[in-house]
Amino acid sequence: MNRILQFINLNHGEEDRKKVLENVTANTSFRGSNLWILACAIVVASIGLNVNSTAVIIGAMLISPLMGPIVGAGFGLGIFDFALLRKSLKNILIATLVSLAVSTIYFYLSPFKETQTELLARTAPNIYDILIAFFGGLVGVIAITRVEKGNPIPGVAIATALMPPLCTAGYGLAIGNFKFFFGAMYLYIINCVFICIATFIIIKYLKYRPVEQVNPKRQKQVRYAMTALILVLMVPSIYFAFKLYEEKKFNEKVNRYIESEFTSKGYTIIYKNTKYVSNPHTIEVAFLTKKFSHDEILELNEKLRRYKIDNSRLRIRQDTTDLKRDILNQIGSEKAAINEKDIAIANLKKQLQSSKIDNARILPEVKILFPAIQNISIAGHQFNEGTDSTKTVCVMLYKASKNLTEDEKEKLATWLKQKLQVKEMEIYGQLLAKPKTRRK
Structure with a gap:
């Protein structure tokens, strides 16, 4: 010990x-x-x-x-x-x-x-x-x-x-x-x-x-004062703790009641509110489609006693027009936002697809019209000129055995605009390097 x-x-x-x-x-x-x-x-x-x-x-x-x-x-x-x-x-x-x-x-x-x-x-x-x-x-x-x-x-x-x-x-x-x-x-x-x-x-x-x-008298006074102070502070706090405990028990019983009488039977609850401070306590619920008759509501109130939910009243909000309207408006706004995103994604995909040009397919046709051209590269470029709208310009780079004249470049640009369905076309060329000959 x-x-x-x-x-x-x-x-x-x-x-x-x-x-x-x-x-x-x-x-x-x-x-x-x-x-x-x-x-x-x-x-x-x-x-x-x-x-x-x-x-x-x-x-x-x-x-x-x-x-x-x-x-x-x-x-x-x-x-x-x-x-x-x-x-x-x-x-x-x-x-x-x-x-x-x-x-x-x-x-x-x-x-x-x-x-x-x-x-x-x-x-x-x-x-x-x-x-x-x-x-x-x-x-x-x-x-x-x-x-x-x-x-x-x-x-x-x-x-x-x-x-x-x-x-x-x-x-x-x-x-x-x-x-x-x-x-x-x-x-x-x-x-x-x-x-x-x-x-x-x-x-x-x-x-x-x-x-x-x-002196002992003073010591007793101190002890009595402390005891009184402890009691004065403890009594209200014990009351508050008891009320908190009772409220938690009430909410647990209400949740069990709602689960058994409504949720397990497939009724969709769109609104639930409990008011413990009111006398009697109030339980408010609203459903998406289910309608209850007056007798059914009375029976549901009677069932509260089976779950030991005393001094309480069940109130079912039958006119849920405002609640439904709010929910549908929220769903509608979310759906509209989703649709806007889908449209934006589709437009981006369209722009990417339109900017993708098959150079291998166009090159043979270009060679027929302009035999000096040996290789090409065409791409679409988007840029913003300081406004909210974007401008798309196609640029063609080519390599040729000889330089094209200005008339030939203009004809080539006109043909490509028609071929690719674009409004702007820029053409830039480069001469192919001549192979070096060996001396014998």
């Missing part, structure tokens, strides 16, 4: 406690460079939320110095250093106000105010966020008290996610959506409090010596 306890003992590899306290106290301050780093990190995180980029948000969390005063508050409570606690709380407040101001200004000035999924994810905290903050805080404090800090610190900064909720709260202020603001601030407070509580527990476990002797 002792060997097991020694194996999990946190005192092994512990940093000098005086040095740990000095580092924690130094990191609680928000002045000068720390304040500038915080403001820049807030802008980066806001941009990441604005463009829905997870990588950018993670980068902002890594450079954020927000963890410092929160851990400082936990240390202050753990060793009853109320001066450190007051300083940490003051700096948390400053950091929060600066972050809110910067993010609000950014989102107010940003032309893109669409609510992205990364923003929505920070507006409805639940019990899982408490667990993440608490266990992430435990890892962070354990790493701070070690000689070898290792890799946990960056991971804790990402997991506990202090920056995104503050930026989301600023977004809520910028667009005037106070539901977003309060939901994000609630998540931010949860993270702060439970990181602080995790720090308090580790400090007590490691038995850091209190800075000053406090």
Whole structure:
């Protein structure tokens, strides 16, 4: 048993406690460079939320110095250093106000105010966020008290996610959506409090010596205050987690019901929407061709109970004219685009085919008309003269035993235009080299 306890003992590899306290106290301050780093990190995180980029948000969390005063508050409570606690709380407040101001200004000035999924994810905290903050805080404090800090610190900064909720709260202020603001601030407070509580527990476990002797009454007051704060934060988050669980169960039952009653019977569903927040819950579906009578709809509503879908109403949209029109218009536009592509490809093929000239077939005819010509090469060339239209010119290169006169070239060009059905023809010639004679 002792060997097991020694194996999990946190005192092994512990940093000098005086040095740990000095580092924690130094990191609680928000002045000068720390304040500038915080403001820049807030802008980066806001941009990441604005463009829905997870990588950018993670980068902002890594450079954020927000963890410092929160851990400082936990240390202050753990060793009853109320001066450190007051300083940490003051700096948390400053950091929060600066972050809110910067993010609000950014989102107010940003032309893109669409609510992205990364923003929505920070507006409805639940019990899982408490667990993440608490266990992430435990890892962070354990790493701070070690000689070898290792890799946990960056991971804790990402997991506990202090920056995104503050930026989301600023977004809520910028667009005037106070539901977003309060939901994000609630998540931010949860993270702060439970990181602080995790720090308090580790400090007590490691038995850091209190800075000053406090009477038992004061210690009880601190414990009671922390217990009350934990309950105040946990009760709403447990409720939100329960509602999230219920909604997921509801959606699973609805999907199973639709699969059994409609999809498996060959009915094509063109629209489906579930509204869990309404009372009763609403399930809306529309079909491509199937029409249901009033009695059939009543029977389908009765079947909801068999799938344990309580307090719900099925609504079938029978008049799907608008939906069908939208679908057909989309199909029509896609088909038109495909047809345009086919026409363009056919025209290109036609142009390539027309520009392909059989020199071997034309050469014998040319030799009959102009015996001096021994070899030819004819090709069509397209070029743009600075306008949207292209011009095609045929060019003929020939080799002959003697030069053609201008009249002969003109006759040859006229004949080739008629033969090849082209409007432009250019002719260029070259004399064949005379063979060298050997002297005996």
